[in-house]
Amino acid sequence: MASIYTSNSLALASGSYAFATGIAATFYRRARENMVPVSALCVGRACYMPTNIICAVLCATCALAASMLGRRTRLRYAQLYPAYSKLQA
Numbered sequence: 001m002a003s004i005y006t007s008n009s010l011a012l013a014s015g016s017y018a019f020a021t022g023i024a025a026t027f028y029r030r031a032r033e034n035m036v037p038v039s040a041l042c043v044g045r046a047c048y049m050p051t052n053i054i055c056a057v058l059c060a061t062c063a064l065a066a067s068m069l070g071r072r073t074r075l076r077y078a079q080l081y082p083a084y085s086k087l088q089a
Contacts, residue, residue: 024051 027050032042077084 019055023054024048027051 028042028047031047031050032039035042035046
């Protein structure tokens with residue numbers, strides 16, 4: 001069980017790092033370069049909208065996947081823990 005928790009923690013940290021340095025920085029840099037005149041600072045909706053959309057789509061996809069996983073494993077956990085499943089009914 002501890003190895004699953006460790007790998008889950010590593011996945012969260014590496015995903016967050018990749019998102020912050022790769023995706024968000026790329027879109028921010030592209031929005032800053034498209035500004036007229038080109039400035040060192042990009043502020044506002046145009047700079048962060050693609051990143052926010054990607055984040056929202058990823059969150060919705062993960063929520064849907066977790067919901068589907070919960071529904072698929074509900075019967076299995078009811079068989080493993082029959083006393084708990086009787087309390088839920």
